[in-house]
Amino acid sequence: MWAMRRVLFALLVSVLVVGAFMPAVVEGADAPKKIVWKSSGHGPASDPSQIYHDLLCKAITEASGGRLEIKPFVGGSIVPAYKELDAVHENVLQLCYTCPMYNLDKWSAAGLISSRPGALAGEALRTWFNYGGGADLMNKMMEGYNVMTFPGALSPLPEEVFFHSKKKIESLEDLKTIKARCMGDGGEILKRMGMATVIIPGGELYEAMKRGTIDAFEYSTLASNWNMHFNEVADYVYLSPVRAPSDPQVFFVNKDAWNALPKDLQLLVQTFIDRFTQAQHEYLVYESIIALEKFKAAGNQVLKVPAEVNTALAAEAAKFYEEKIANEPPIFGEIYNSMKAFGVAYETMK
Incomplete structure (x- = not known):
C-alpha cells in the first residue's frame, strides 16, 4: 500500500x-x-x-x-x-x-x-x-x-499470468483436458492446439471457478489477480511471457x-x-513482484509453463498470423508487420 x-x-x-x-x-x-x-x-x-x-x-x-x-x-x-x-x-x-x-x-x-x-x-x-x-x-x-x-x-x-488453474499442466496433452477462459487471439490459438476455451467477463471468473464452469483462466497481472482473490479458487499459478508478454x-x-x-x-x-x-x-x-510472494504464502504453487508448451504455442501463433495476413484486410498486415519490425529493431539494442 x-x-x-x-x-x-x-x-x-x-x-x-x-x-x-x-x-x-x-x-x-x-x-x-x-x-x-x-x-x-x-x-x-x-x-x-x-x-x-x-x-x-x-x-x-x-x-x-x-x-x-x-x-x-x-x-x-x-x-x-x-x-x-x-x-x-x-x-x-x-x-x-x-x-x-x-x-x-x-x-x-x-x-x-x-x-x-x-x-x-x-x-x-x-x-x-x-x-x-x-x-x-x-x-x-x-x-x-x-x-x-x-x-x-x-x-x-x-505480462499476464499464463493461467490460474485447478489442474496441473505438465505437457501439451494436458491442455486438451482443460476448459479455460482465454480471450482474444490467445484464445483462438489455444483452441487450435486442442484446448476448450470460453469467453467470460473478468468479474465473473471467481464464481465460474467455484462452480466448476471452467478449470483455468487468464485475466491480468499478478497484482490485479491477487486483489481479486484468485488464490482462493485455483491451486496453480502458471507464468510465461509467451502467451501475453503485456x-x-x-x-x-x-x-x-x-x-x-x-x-x-x-x-x-x-x-x-x-x-x-x-x-x-x-x-x-x-x-506484481509483491503479489508473487503473496500467492506462494497463500499456498498456491507458482510454476513455469513447460518448455514444450511455450515452443508449441509460439509456433502455432506464427502460423496463425501468417494465415491471417493472407486472408484479412490490409490493416491487419500493416499492424502486425509494424510491431514485428519494431520488435526486431528494439532487440538489437540488447
Whole structure:
C-alpha cells in the first residue's frame, strides 16, 4: 500500500500543478460552460485498472476547475462488459478504458494490440504505440467509427499470468483436458492446439471457478489477480511471457466529444491520460513482484509453463498470423508487420 500511496501522491501533485495554470471558473454570463462526460472502465471495482480509471476521471475534473467533469463508471454498469467501445461510438459514453481485443467482432486486427502471443513486451509496446506509429495505425483500423485514441493512451501493463488453474499442466496433452477462459487471439490459438476455451467477463471468473464452469483462466497481472482473490479458487499459478508478454489497455474517446473540447482541455485530458497510464504500468510492475510472494504464502504453487508448451504455442501463433495476413484486410498486415519490425529493431539494442 505504501507504493500505491507514493504513486497517488505524485499524481495528486500533478493535479495541483496543472490546476494552478487553469483559468478560474467565474460565475455569471461569461463563465465557461461546464462539460460533462461519462467514462467507463471494463473491470470490477477491485481491478487496479478500474481504480486508476476512476482516479483519472477525478483528477481531470479537479484540474479543469470543474469545467470538464468526467463521471466514472465501473465496467458493466452502463453497458454490458466489453461493449464500452460501442457505447463511446454511440456517444452513450464519451470516454472508456478497455482492452482492444474485446473488439474482435469489429476488427480482426484489434487482437494484435492486445495480450497476445508474440506481442511486444511492456516498454517496447508503449514506445511503438507512442512513437512508432501504433496509435495512428489503431485509428486507421477504426476509420468510419466515431472513436479515436492518441499517443499516451496505452498502458502496457506487465505480462499476464499464463493461467490460474485447478489442474496441473505438465505437457501439451494436458491442455486438451482443460476448459479455460482465454480471450482474444490467445484464445483462438489455444483452441487450435486442442484446448476448450470460453469467453467470460473478468468479474465473473471467481464464481465460474467455484462452480466448476471452467478449470483455468487468464485475466491480468499478478497484482490485479491477487486483489481479486484468485488464490482462493485455483491451486496453480502458471507464468510465461509467451502467451501475453503485456496486457495493454487503451483509452478511447468519442470523436465528436473530443472535437467539441476547447484546446486547453484537450491538452489537459491527453496529458493526464499519458501520466496515469504510465503510472499504472509502473505500479503494477512493483505490486506484481509483491503479489508473487503473496500467492506462494497463500499456498498456491507458482510454476513455469513447460518448455514444450511455450515452443508449441509460439509456433502455432506464427502460423496463425501468417494465415491471417493472407486472408484479412490490409490493416491487419500493416499492424502486425509494424510491431514485428519494431520488435526486431528494439532487440538489437540488447
